[in-house]
Amino acid sequence: MEKMKALICRECGKEYPTEALHVCELCFGPLEVKYNYEEIKEAMSRASVEAGPKSLWRYKELLPIEGGPTVGLHAGMTPLVHAKNLGSFLGLDELYIKNDCVNQPTLSFKDRVVAVALTRARELGYETAACASTGNLANSVAAHAAQAGMQCYVFIPGDLEAAKVLGNLIYRPKVVEIEGNYDDVNRLCSEIAGERRWAFVNVNIRPYYAEGSKTLAFEVVEQLGWRAPDQVVVPMASGSLLTKIWKGLNEFKKIGFLKDVSTKVNGAQAEGCSPIATAFKDGRDFFKPVKPSTIAKSLAIGNPADGYYALKTAAESGGAMEAVTDDEIIEGIKLLAQTEGIFAETAGGVTIGTLCKLVKQGVIKKNEVTVAYITGNGLKTQEAVVDSVGRPYRIPPSLVKFEETFGQQGAA
Amino acid sequence: MRCRSFPLLPVAAMTKLRFHIRFPEEKIPEPVIYQIGHEYQVVTSIRRADVRETTGWMDVEFSGETAEIERAIAGLRNKGVLVDPIELNVVE
Numbered sequence: 187m188e189k190m191k192a193l194i195c196r197e198c199g200k201e202y203p204t205e206a207l208h209v210c211e212l213c214f215g216p217l218e219v220k221y222n223y224e225e226i227k228e229a230m231s232r233a234s235v236e237a238g239p240k241s242l243w244r245y246k247e248l249l250p251i252e253g254g255p256t257v258g259l260h261a262g263m264t265p266l267v268h269a270k271n272l273g274s275f276l277g278l279d280e281l282y283i284k285n286d287c288v289n290q291p292t293l294s295f296k297d298r299v300v301a302v303a304l305t306r307a308r309e310l311g312y313e314t315a316a317c318a319s320t321g322n323l324a325n326s327v328a329a330h331a332a333q334a335g336m337q338c339y340v341f342i343p344g345d346l347e348a349a350k351v352l353g354n355l356i357y358r359p360k361v362v363e364i365e366g367n368y369d370d371v372n373r374l375c376s377e378i379a380g381e382r383r384w385a386f387v388n389v390n391i392r393p394y395y396a397e398g399s400k401t402l403a404f405e406v407v408e409q410l411g412w413r414a415p416d417q418v419v420v421p422m423a424s425g426s427l428l429t430k431i432w433k434g435l436n437e438f439k440k441i442g443f444l445k446d447v448s449t450k451v452n453g454a455q456a457e458g459c460s461p462i463a464t465a466f467k468d469g470r471d472f473f474k475p476v477k478p479s480t481i482a483k484s485l486a487i488g489n490p491a492d493g494y495y496a497l498k499t500a501a502e503s504g505g506a507m508e509a510v511t512d513d514e515i516i517e518g519i520k521l522l523a524q525t526e527g528i529f530a531e532t533a534g535g536v537t538i539g540t541l542c543k544l545v546k547q548g549v550i551k552k553n554e555v556t557v558a559y560i561t562g563n564g565l566k567t568q569e570a571v572v573d574s575v576g577r578p579y580r581i582p583p584s585l586v587k588f589e590e591t592f593g594q595q596g597a598a
Numbered sequence: 599m600r601c602r603s604f605p606l607l608p609v610a611a612m613t614k615l616r617f618h619i620r621f622p623e624e625k626i627p628e629p630v631i632y633q634i635g636h637e638y639q640v641v642t643s644i645r646r647a648d649v650r651e652t653t654g655w656m657d658v659e660f661s662g663e664t665a666e667i668e669r670a671i672a673g674l675r676n677k678g679v680l681v682d683p684i685e686l687n688v689v690e
Contacts, residue, residue, distance in 0.1 A: 214645045214657040214684055318689040376683030389688050491686040
């Protein structure tokens with residue numbers, strides 16, 4: 187029997203073959219992968235995982251591919267850093283940073299989902315990869331497509347920063363700038379995804395793509411010595427990452443790697459785009475779409491596809507949600523850099539800002555094993571902090587001037 | 599019959615298109631779907647919906663000629679209803 191049983195509708199439960207489908211034909215609900223856990227349990231042990239490759243593919247039995255991995259062979263197994271300095275600052279004994287700033291090859295967690303999506307896309311016979319993105323996803327799809335020898339189309343809004351456009355062009359995909367507002371870009375990309383036989387990673391390949399996020403749960407459990415954390419703090423854009431971390435933890439329980447899962451899954455958003463966190467705090471089970479206005483552009487999804495499921499996950503796990511201002515995002519980025527030497531992008535500032543709030547509120551307690559997910563590298567969003575990190579000291583090439591500036595002991 | 603989320607090019611062919619539509623609070627009492635069925639040559643099939651006092655959404659399929667569905671979508675937008683792809687946001 188195959189390890190992937192079917193694609194299943196998250197709403198009505200109707201099953202479909204494991205093809206490039208993403209919407210239920212009956213109720214239009216989203217599809218996700220259904221596995222044969224009994225078979226996976228037989229095929230997988232802690233020892234077999236530990237003997238596997240130093241990448242997310244060590245968990246390939248729980249990923250939606252039929253053969254071996256062919257794309258993104260080095261993604262995953264990023265460091266889990268025991269953040270003693272930041273923990274001490276916040277009053278937490280066991281704070282860990284899951285550092286996907288150094289994920290390979292494009293320095294964000296998107297390398298996980300794209301590695302899985304394009305490996306599956308090739309299995310399904312696709313020769314062209316595509317995505318619509320404002321940043322990290324585009325970088326990752328372009329890089330992986332280059333490695334896989336696939337044609338690649340990247341659709342971006344016409345007003346994207348030059349550095350982000352360059353980060354795509356270097357891999358030589360066809361980069362298409364779309365004139366119009368965010369909604370126009372969104373609508374056109376949905377149209378194109380419906381028209382072309384392309385692997386549009388976050389549209390028709392989405393059920394497979396999203397599964398790659400589970401590896402952020404798998405790795406943390408293994409890196410903690412095969413135990414689940416008490417608390418996790420997860421940034422939310424579409425909300426998919428948060429739901430898949432929860433799914434991953436529970437899959438480890440299903441196959442016997444964990445006895446129990448009592449992890450509280452907490453969601454983090456920027457106040458300028460917080461439809462999910464606002465709904466949670468209002469006690470609603472539905473979110474109201476918003477027009478994003480935040481420096482955390484990688485989280486700026488105003489009408490999040492998995493928002494409803496993220497709310498459900500937080501409630502089910504006993505987690506909480508918070509939102510932080512742009513100033514708090516910048517402070518969060520600086521705090522992480524200055525305590526742990528990790529330069530995160532704005533989404534990381536959202537996570538750290540939210541972590542600070544949840545600790546202050548008493549939601550996260552001193553002795554709880556807490557993991558904060560840092561999903562992207564700060565070198566990609568330098569414009570967000572350029573005015574808040576000070577300037578270098580400027581002196582003439584003179585020892586006297588140096589000592590005048592810094593004193594005999596070298597302290598300024 | 600083709601089945602996709604949005605039309606790429608207007609063609610005089612029968613098709614089925616899927617949308618997620620949202621109603622602002624003030625539009626909830628209005629029979630918007632009924633009106634669209636009368637004003638345009640489209641057939642509406644509601645697959646899922648959640649309409650409450652202050653908010654409402656529907657996942658719907660419109661059948662008809664592509665150009666007529668596009669006119670119906672424009673008509674919905676003119677009435678203040680928000681129309682998105684069935685996938686919601688696809689730009690990440």
